[in-house]
Amino acid sequence: MARSSRTATLYRMVMPGHVCPYGLKSLWLLQRQGYTVDDRHLTTRDQTDAFKIEHDVSTTPQTFSEGRRIGGWDDLRRHFGWPVAEPGGTSYxxxxxxxxxxxxxxxxxxxxxxxxxxxxxxxxxxxxxxxxxxxxxxxxxxxxxxxxxxxxxxxxxxxxxxxxxxxxxxxxxxxxxxxxxxxxxxxxxxxxxxxxxxxxxxxxxxxxxxxxxxxxxxxxxxxxxxxxxxxxxxxxxxxxxxxxxxx
Structure with missing residues (x-):
């Protein structure tokens, strides 16, 4: 099977006592969209904090593609045109x-x-x-x-x-x-x-x-x-x- 020409790098928390659910969602969404994903795990709290400081972000997971940062789970949804519930928004x-x-x-x-x-x-x-x-x-x-x-x-x-x-x-x-x-x-x-x-x-x-x-x-x-x-x-x-x- 031919590999996808679209690639992304995903940084997500995968620790012994915690696997970030939004990281799993991000991985699933990227694969669903046909991306080949370089899935990089942040396995300790210190490693996660160092990553946040290095990239000046406040949360993980974070997705990068084509040399730029797409962002977290909500940003990834917006990137692919998926709806995102806004804070304080209403819904039926x-x-x-x-x-x-x-x-x-x-x-x-x-x-x-x-x-x-x-x-x-x-x-x-x-x-x-x-x-x-x-x-x-x-x-x-x-x-x-x-x-x-x-x-x-x-x-x-x-x-x-x-x-x-x-x-x-x-x-x-x-x-x-x-x-x-x-x-x-x-x-x-x-x-x-x-x-x-x-x-x-x-x-x-x-x-x-x-x-x-x-x-x-x-x-x-x-x-x-x-x-x-x-x-x-x-x-x-x-x-x-x-x-x-x-x-």
Whole structure:
């Protein structure tokens, strides 16, 4: 097999107790792009520090090609036209991932219980999404409540609501998925969904504030807006539908 005419030199940390994951990623990306890589290992902390001083860089790995330094992992991605998440940037990917997984779980539940796909897939999807979103919030309730206070109308008036919200969302989602205790799950979903929808609408469309949504937890990069509003409207719609079917 002919060797690639494109070559690169990669310096990365490979120590007995630590192999830099970004170094491995850089090696993989260079090879994927067809480069012949001179893979040079920095095997001690002193060797790594000396390399940084010599090349006036603050991090490793570092890639060199055609007599110039390309840079670290993010620089390498930019060099090949790959997207790079910027610090403080926003993304809908986290919440879209939740919705996609919820949809697949809802389909699996429907196929398991009915042998096919029925109208039940929609309420199962909403209930599953509520459970997954609550789980993400519950990973760090303190961080979630702090971000939630930026825009939620009730939490600003009664601070404990910020801590209660993810538990209430999980409770409503689980009960709705099980189809039990509608007298409890529907009012809870109606309450948290209604207040949430009003809060998002006021913050985004009336006050015109640029905020991040706490819907997937306190470390969220999801912008507050249509997706957040949709989450709350789904909860309200689910609650209304359940009340209507019982009545």
């Amino acid at each position: 990917v986290p919440v879209l991932a939740v919705f996609a997984v919820a949809a697949l779980i809802a389909l699996a539940i429907d196929i398991l219980t009915t042998g096919g796909v029925s109208w039940r897939v929609l309420p199962n999807f909403i209930a599953t999404a509520m459970c997954l979103l609550a789980m993400l919030k519950l990973q760090d309730v303190e961080s979630f409540s702090s971000m939630f206070l930026n825009y939620d109308l009730l939490a600003r008036r009664w601070l404990p609501y910020g801590y209660i919200y993810p538990f209430a969302e999980l409770l409503a989602g689980v009960l709705m998925l099980a189809g039990v205790l509608v007298w409890l799950s529907a009012p809870v979903a109606l309450l948290v969904g209604g207040i949430g929808a009003a809060s998002v609408f006021k913050a985004v469309y009336i006050d015109r504030r640029a905020l991040k949504c706490a819907c997937v937890g306190g470390g969220s990069s999801v912008p507050l807006g249509l997706v957040s509003l949709t989450e709350n409207v789904m909860m309200v719609g689910m609650a209304v539908w359940m009340i209507a079917t019982v009545v």
